[in-house]
Amino acid sequence: MKKIALLLGYLIISISSCSKKQNTTMPSYIEEPHSFSQPNDAAITHLDLDINVDFDNEIIHGKASYLIKNNEASQIILDAKFLTIDKVQADGKDTTFTLGDFNEQLGNPLKIDIKQNTKRITVFYKTTHKTEALQWLKPQQTADKNQPFLFTQGQAILTRTWIPIQDSPQIRITYNAKVKVPSQLMAVMSAENPKTKTPDGHYTFKMAQPISPYLIALAVGDIEYKAISNRTGIYAEKSMVEKAHYEFSDMENMVASAETLYGTYAWEQFDVIVLPPSFPFGGMENPRLTFATPTVIAGDKSLTSLIAHELAHSWSGNLVTNATWDDFWLNEGFTVYFEMRIMEALYGKDRANMLARIGRQDLEEEMEGFKDAPENTKLKLNLKGRNPDDGMNSIAYDKGYLFLRTLEETVGREKFDTFLKSYFQKHAFSTINTEKFVTFLNENLLEKYSITFNTNEWIYTAGIPDNQSIISSDKFETVEKTIQQFVITNTVDKTLTKDWTTQEWVHFVRNFPNDIKTEHLTMIDNAFNLTNSNNSYIAMVWYEQAINHDYHGNNIDAKIEDFLMTVGRRWYVSTIYKAFKRNEKTDAALAIYSKARSNYHSVTANTIDDMLDFKQN
Incomplete structure (x- = not known):
């Protein structure tokens, strides 16, 4: 009996050790509310995509084949939304699958039956007319107006609408692709790309570095x-x-x-x-x-x-990626900081500070918009049950930047640059959440140099801490003096503005007095022809002010409608529609939007639908 007991004990230990050994081959994934996948059970590691782009029927059809890491699971779960699944194979043989209940935000869990030793799954599928990542454009919607165009937009959770996939940012995969398009068009992807068209419309692609699914992208056009x-x-x-x-x-x-x-x-x-x-x-x-x-x-x-x-x-986003969309600020706050450093290096500190000041103004406006929901002004969010797009705003970008700029000014640029470089190197081609970042920050910067900093207040509490960096710009101070002079004298001195950059013009227009009169706007427009500006950013802020102050000169109403009919950039069009709504001109907004909506990608259309409470017939 003693020998049997010892043998059983040995077997139990051996089985346990094997199980642990199996687990060590799997990355450790954290719970993520925006994906049905259970990657700790079975996870995709590489995609072989083979698709046909059908412009006549406006669908993509083909197959997505995955190498998988399998922790002795009996099923693997992919995310799918608005896709038709024709069949699924496991290691080359047909297998059973089910599409779970539909969730309006997340789509369906695609549950595929596998064996404990399954190494590859293949899904045969096609997109539908509801697919949100794809925008099919008619020739007249393009610049040259000769050929149709298609592009995808996967961030945040839309890749699942054109490829069945484990659509979580913490999943990282390599991919190869074969794409068939009409012979007169060229296909390009987020991968190694062709430089010229092929004679038959067949293109092959390779992405050798592991990326998150939201970064898989395709564009097809002339x-x-x-x-x-x-x-x-x-x-x-x-x-x-x-x-x-x-x-x-x-x-x-x-x-x-x-x-x-x-x-x-x-x-x-x-x-x-x-x-x-x-x-x-x-x-x-x-x-x-x-x-x-x-x-x-x-x-x-x-x-x-x-x-x-x-x-x-x-570096920040593609190389080191937010593990969940609750940690989105890790992508964007770092990127804005890095962007400002690049701009400073190439164009000087004042150019970078002008950009940062505009971002600070955007942040102030965002904070005001969230005054009744202050929890949305935290860097670390809780977006469970919500669309992750809800967190893609100035808080992640500009509060995240302000946190890092304040931190840099506290510890010194040299120490901060050394820290950031090590952060990117240490976490290259991996994902990270806010908590792991805070630990890395403490161990490799703050504790290392005995520096006290209110990290938790910046990240986990609402609002902006008092120790924030103060961003100044001599050129913006000159712009503000120009505005004051105009208000006092009612005259426009064009010599003061002849060398202004876009950022100075934006600051000028954004900072008109609240009680500015329409005759003053007429005077400014006659002097600078802002209504007909070819700079879309200046035009956007000018149109917003025109709506705010009921200015209708220079045929601006037609120009605003043309802008909204042509431009689909969500930030620009939402700013203008928001101005209509804020000034109780929703009927005018809806009259334009009902005509313009078909020109917008679903990302933009969904935002404006909610803003204007628009219902399609």
Whole structure:
């Protein structure tokens, strides 16, 4: 009996040891409220995508095949939303699967039956007309108006609407892709890309570094490539290539400056594709291929801080990624800080401070909007049960930046740069949550140098702490004096504004007195022709002020409608629609929106639907 007992004990220990050994092959994932996947049981590690882009029916169809790490699980769960699943295979053989109950935000859990030793699963599927990540554009919605266009937008949780996948930022996978498109079009992805069109519309792609699913991206259109350097260049429609190439000609200098600050660029190539104007964001930091709005092409490089921002994401966001969307500030606060450092290195401190001051104004406006929900002003959020887009606002970007700038000023730039460089190197190609960052900060900076700092107040409490950095700009002080002079004299001295940058003009327009008269707006518009500005940022803030102060001169109402019909950048159009609503002009907003909505990506349309309480017929 004693020998049997010893044998049983040995077997139990052996089984336990094997189980533990099996677990060590699996990364440790934290609970994440925006994905159905259970990656601690079974997780995807590599994607082989083989798809056909069908413009006639406006669907993508094909298969997504995954290598998986399997912790002796009997099923693996993917996220899927608005997809048709035709069949699923496990290690090349048909297997059973179920689509769980539909959740309006998250879609469906795709539960696939596997064996304990399954190594690969393959899902045969197609998208539907409800797919939210895709925007199919008719030729007339493009710059050249000759060919259709398609682009994807995966952040935050929309990749699951065009690829069945474990759609959590803490999942990191490599991928290869085969994409078939019409022969007159070119396909590009967040991967190694072609520089010329193929004769048959067949394209292959490889992303060798592991990325989060929201960074998988595809664009298809009649586009061309023009290099800036051996590792930077521009994709755009033919009529936009030269303009974009000039506007973004500093890209190589930006990459070099970024590397000097925080280490080697890890993605080999940094290209930008200029998309049609319906793209919902300023830019999207898809690795190797940033997606950008044409609204940043001003003709004078004045809005290229956006490119510096997306480049900075190559370290903060793409290299070191927020583990959940509750930790989104780790992506964006760090990126804004890095962006400002790049802009300072290339264009001087005052240019960077002007940008930072505008961000500080955006933050103040956001704080005012959250005065009845102060918990939304914390850096670390709790978005369970909510759309993660709710956390994608100035709090993450500009409060996150202000925290890091204040921290830098407290500890000194040299120590802070050393800390940040080690942070990126230590956590490269991995994900991190706020709690792990705080531990790393304490151990590698604050405790190391015996520095006291109110980290928890900045991150876990509402509002902005009293020890915040004060951002000043001599040029903005001059702008404010110009406004005061105008108010006092009722005259416009154009010599004072002849060398103003975009940021100075934005500060000028944003800071009109609340009681400014329409005749003063007429005088300003006649002097500077702001209603017809070719700079979309200046136009946006001017149109907002026109709505605020009931200004209708210079045919501005038609210009505002044309802007909203053409531009789909969510920040710009939501600012204008918000001004209509704030000034009790919702009927005018709805009249425009009912015509413009079909031109918007779902990301923008969903925001404006909620804002205006718009219901489709």
